[in-house]
Amino acid sequence: MSIFSNFSPLLATTEAENAPIVLTGVLLSLVVIYLASKIGGELSKKLDLPPVLGELVGGVIIGASALHLLVFPEGGAVASDSLVMQLLEKINNLNPEAINQIFASQSEAVSILSELGVIILLFEIGLESDLRELQKVGYQAAIVAVVGVIAPFAAGTIGLILLFHVPTIPAIFAGAALTATSIGITSKVLSELGYLKSREGQIIVGAAVIDDVLGIIVLAVVASLAKTGEIDVMNLIYLIISASVFLLGSIFLGQFFNQSFVTISDKLQTRGQLVIPALIFAFLMAFLANAIHLEAILGAFAAGLVLDETDKRKELDKQIIPIADILVPIFFVTVGAKTDLSVLNPFIVENREGLIIATFLIVVAIIGKTITGWSVSGKEQLNRLAIGFGMIPRGEVGLVFAGIGSASGVLDKPLEAAIIVMVIITTFIAPPLLRFAFKNPAKQLTTDSN
């Protein structure tokens, strides 16, 4: 105890002195992050792949796997591993202790920015998810979503336990990561192909919306399981109930709150009259979710869903875009940078199990979603292959699982890297598969496509 109390004042003094250098480090890190996200995103787009894939790969390249421009203490890195820190050390003539402290502070600041990024992302996904869209394709979309969650989750978790002897909790976490569907990637690809308004397109989008909700409940459940370290059935029930009650309850209460949000925003006359009340609501919901031991992003998503139902939706959406543009890439690049892909180097013998796991996850991820097309009821002629392929990309939400699993220490490095490789491959493979399904013979089976 006396060490701590003697130590604190010294720590405080040094921190105040180093504050401008921490800011310099954060600024340089942001420049590197933005460059990686833009170069990666644009190259990805040029190759006709989703930009988010490029941002992730950009992060991998500047991170622990390759250039070491952006590394984090959680990954076992020290200040001298970071090229940014080496540069700061040279500019400011720092001693090793100061540079270690600056490294810790800077990494923490970038991590907080990245977490704010994923909160804004889920808020934006909530704003873009339209509950009414869903009601049109209702039952069919729900079946696709539920099958697309249960099949890969069950096959993935059981397979990892039985075939690879992975402990139960990491296996459940990896299985859960297989359940997500990236609504952003799917709807963007559909729109580019001109099939967004087709019946298949509507079912895919509807199912992806439901999947977002299910995925976030699954995430909240497994993340809390990861925290307590064991499967407590009462806890499981508590979590499912609290996640459902929180999400459905906030949507229900949101109907009444909606109008007062619009009224308040209309009355405000100073700058930020729309975006600041919206963020107060989103951050408050994120805080509340955290306070009842769910994930912060669940609250942000619920806030987005609630505000999506107001007249202000379009205006808010427009204002959130630049905010998301500057914060969300920090999340994707950071996830990539924290991933050490060297554990998947096939030339190192110990890595081979990780690689086999990755291959297994990829196969489960693709088959588990593709079969959902045949779960659709009704006698109408549908392009079932396209529906299944449309559900494949894991995108943002899959990465959220990997990020939270890594932060909570549940996933060991090979399994975490295997999940990220699975996310990359499914995200990578979905656009060409979807194009194949729509443009080829199966197209003749399509009804109502306009």
Add this chain to the structure above:
Amino acid sequence: MSIFSNFSPLLATTEAENAPIVLTGVLLSLVVIYLASKIGGELSKKLDLPPVLGELVGGVIIGASALHLLVFPEGGAVASDSLVMQLLEKINNLNPEAINQIFASQSEAVSILSELGVIILLFEIGLESDLRELQKVGYQAAIVAVVGVIAPFAAGTIGLILLFHVPTIPAIFAGAALTATSIGITSKVLSELGYLKSREGQIIVGAAVIDDVLGIIVLAVVASLAKTGEIDVMNLIYLIISASVFLLGSIFLGQFFNQSFVTISDKLQTRGQLVIPALIFAFLMAFLANAIHLEAILGAFAAGLVLDETDKRKELDKQIIPIADILVPIFFVTVGAKTDLSVLNPFIVENREGLIIATFLIVVAIIGKTITGWSVSGKEQLNRLAIGFGMIPRGEVGLVFAGIGSASGVLDKPLEAAIIVMVIITTFIAPPLLRFAFKNPAKQLTTDSN
């Protein structure tokens, strides 16, 4: 040394475990900050005062002076002083050591967000400052700006040294804080009164633009003086030259860079194609300014000036608005929250000197700017009182001085609080004074007012 190395792994583990709680703390702090900024800003607007004044007062109310919702270790506060930390402690059953660490991390994260806020603010001011606007009223505006910098700086610094025996460096810092003019407040008030396009209005805006540039050079010079701790004439010359070369050089080089920025942005096809390259440029310039030992905000301001000259200006301006809306209030509220106004309590005997200093600064601040109206050359009939009154509000830039002076430890608490009170009073008094000067007899002297 062995204490440090034994200590680090423990520290790292605890930090990783506490990470979600740090995020919870940051989210709750942001909710509190946004509520304070909006309530303060709106009330201020209702009272016909500039919103920024209300944000600052909102910060004072939630901060160290009153509610203790947002306090910082630099001000001598510990975790148990913070109501937010007390709440987190209850929710998560934390021990005192964990809560102290979370308090430090959370405070650092909020500080970094606030510093990013002021960087974005100066970038935005740069974007709004129009070099061409200036050329029209050219010479007259320049005289007003230069007199408005020299008169209060000289009177303030010399007065503090001779009358109050303040040491030279803090006296220079306080004098420098008297030089700023808030272009935002001034131009907003002029536009509300309908005098923005009058000759007086143009001179005020032009002078405020030049004052922004001069103020930032002055700030860079005094902040660097504060760092080295003494007045080194060679260093002074180096700083004036490097600040001028940096600012003018980047504007000059910017003319050539401008077009490639537009070309690059036009070629990009993924989200954030305009705002991300702009922020890469702004953050890189801020980093470079820091690396040559100037202030980061000087770089951000120069980046704004350069990008203001492109075709993308309007679009960029529109996209920066929501980003500024969510980051800039964090800066103003944090400045207010860090100010402990209790040092100005007149019932405590030791405080009285601080109060007398504040009164002195306010008098110098008002007179030093008011006289600038009579420095305008030319025989035309001008509302000289209005010009002088228009230069009075210190606003954002004055607060930047107080914030940096506080962070670098140059200003003692009474002097820092005196500067903030001066900024509040000048910001508070300018709109009614300006209205008085324009609406009353002096108006008959106005020429060319439309």
